[in-house]
Amino acid sequence: MMTVTERIITIAICAFATMFTRFLPFLVFPEKKPTPKYITYLGKALPSAIFAMLIVYCLRNVELVGGNNGIPEALAIIVTCALYFWRRQMLLPIAGGTISYMLLVQLVF
Amino acid sequence: MTKAKSAVRRKAFLAAFPYTIPIFAGFWFLGLVYGVYMNVSGFSFWYPMLMSLTVFGGSLEFFMVTMLLSTVAPLETLLLALMIQARHVFYGIAMLEKYRNLGWKRFYLYFALCDETFSLNYTLKVPVGIDRGWFYFSVSLLNHLYWFTGSTLGGILGSMINFNTQGLEFVMTALFVVIFLEQWSKEKKHYTAVAGFFASIVSLVAFGPESFLLPTMVIILLLLTLFRKPVEKAGGLTASISEGTVDP
Numbered sequence: 153m154m155t156v157t158e159r160i161i162t163i164a165i166c167a168f169a170t171m172f173t174r175f176l177p178f179l180v181f182p183e184k185k186p187t188p189k190y191i192t193y194l195g196k197a198l199p200s201a202i203f204a205m206l207i208v209y210c211l212r213n214v215e216l217v218g219g220n221n222g223i224p225e226a227l228a229i230i231v232t233c234a235l236y237f238w239r240r241q242m243l244l245p246i247a248g249g250t251i252s253y254m255l256l257v258q259l260v261f
Numbered sequence: 262m263t264k265a266k267s268a269v270r271r272k273a274f275l276a277a278f279p280y281t282i283p284i285f286a287g288f289w290f291l292g293l294v295y296g297v298y299m300n301v302s303g304f305s306f307w308y309p310m311l312m313s314l315t316v317f318g319g320s321l322e323f324f325m326v327t328m329l330l331s332t333v334a335p336l337e338t339l340l341l342a343l344m345i346q347a348r349h350v351f352y353g354i355a356m357l358e359k360y361r362n363l364g365w366k367r368f369y370l371y372f373a374l375c376d377e378t379f380s381l382n383y384t385l386k387v388p389v390g391i392d393r394g395w396f397y398f399s400v401s402l403l404n405h406l407y408w409f410t411g412s413t414l415g416g417i418l419g420s421m422i423n424f425n426t427q428g429l430e431f432v433m434t435a436l437f438v439v440i441f442l443e444q445w446s447k448e449k450k451h452y453t454a455v456a457g458f459f460a461s462i463v464s465l466v467a468f469g470p471e472s473f474l475l476p477t478m479v480i481i482l483l484l485l486t487l488f489r490k491p492v493e494k495a496g497g498l499t500a501s502i503s504e505g506t507v508d509p
Contacts, residue, residue: 158333159308165335166325167315169342170349174374177353183361194485195355197453197492199383201481202351203441204457205474206376210434212470225434232435236442246283249435254428 220261228253273395276388281403284377287432288407289414291319294430296415297422302326306416313412317405318375321345322412344475351478352379359383363394373401375408377433380440450495456484 154162181187187195214222232249239245292313299309308329312322321342328338352374359382360367370382378401387396415422445454460480464473485492 154329154331154333159329161335162325162328162333162338163308163312163315165338166312166321166328166342169339170316170318170321170346171372173343173346173349174353175371176350177357178360178367178371181357187357190489191354191357193489193493194482195357197485197489198351198481199355200441200444200448200451200454201457201460201485202348202355203380203437203444204454205348205461205477205481206380206437207434207441208458208461208465208477209474210437212465212473224428225431228431228435229438232438233442236439242280242439242443243282245439246432246435249438250286250429250432253431253435254426257428 220257224253224256224261227256269392270395270399272390273392274399276391277396277399278403280381280385281400281407283432283436284381284404285407286429287377287436288404289411290426290429290432292408292411292413293415293418293422295319295323296412296417297419298323298415299326299412300416300419302330304329304416306413309412309416310409313409317373317408318346319408348376348474348478349374349379352376352383355379355383360397363397366394366398370397370401373405375404377436378404380437384440384443450492452488452492452495453485456481456488460484 177191181191211222211225214225216222228249231252232245235245235248295313296306296309300306304326309322312325316322316325324341324345328334328341353371356370356374356379360370363370381400381404382397385396385400387393441454445451448454460477461473464476464480467473468476
């Protein structure tokens with residue numbers, strides 16, 4: 153069991169580690185200096201890959217074999233995509249996808 | 262603070278707010294769950310409150326409950342935290358251009374660059390006539406506030422809360438899907454999106470759900486470096502400040 157001081161030290165370490173990862177690129181490539189071309193390229197190429205990674209991260213515990221076979225997730229993502237391409241805005245597809253997912257897991261599966 | 266300056270801030274705040282509504286739903290839900298989890302693990306609400314304020318990163322904060330319940334291990338804690346949070350380095354690299362020339366505000370923007378804030382601030386178009394810096398600042402601050410209040414409330418209320426909100430956590434998945442589609446429709450070729458899915462799924466299968474992020478990032482970096490020529494040649498990579506089309 154940790155003492156209060158040890159707990160605060162642990163929290164401080166985690167806060168420091170988080171800040172380190174968030175500040176690092178800005179410290180290594182300061183505003184005043186031109187950013188290397190490779191880094192500028194990464195800055196443009198990374199986001200699509202990152203968003204794909206974040207989607208997989210959100211779905212990492214979905215069981216494709218057994219459980220619900222990922223069916224509620226698949227259906228809710230289809231609803232989200234359909235609403236997005238229909239209206240091209242943000243709130244409607246997010247709300248529609250979430251509500252259909254909640255209905256699916258609460259009432260159907 | 263002059264009147265004109267506070268008007269600029271208020272306008273930016275009001276412009277940013279609608280975009281953050283999905284984050285409000287997601288962060289209050291996840292924050293409450295996290296606060297309750299801390300409460301039933303025997304921690305006073307001061308802990309989730311302090312952690313949400315200073316760490317402001319959901320996945321690490323959930324993980325820290327286990328850390329805080331075992332014995333103190335500073336070096337192990339540091340390494341684990343760095344591993345869990347490593348993806349933020351990518352966010353910073355992607356935001357280098359957008360967070361340029363924003364004065365003192367940039368330090369808070371760096372500090373508050375969580376998954377959701379990055380996704381919004383990277384994708385959103387700053388509306389015409391709205392101060393860029395204060396817009397990004399408002400998105401960051403609102404998200405921070407949602408997470409902070411949600412987890413503190415969860416820590417205070419504890420197991421008194423009756424959760425009839427099964428499935429609400431999907432709001433974060435839906436947010437990332439919409440952000441992904443927005444990015445997808447801006448690009449002519451989708452090499453990098455495909456690389457992201459490929460890397461994530463391969464790593465997930467190989468390393469399992471709890472430790473696939475680091476290998477995913479390594480594979481993404483390798484792919485983007487190896488295929489830099491074709492990706493750049495294909496064009497359609499967008500990172501300029503004025504781009505982005507989504508409405509709230």
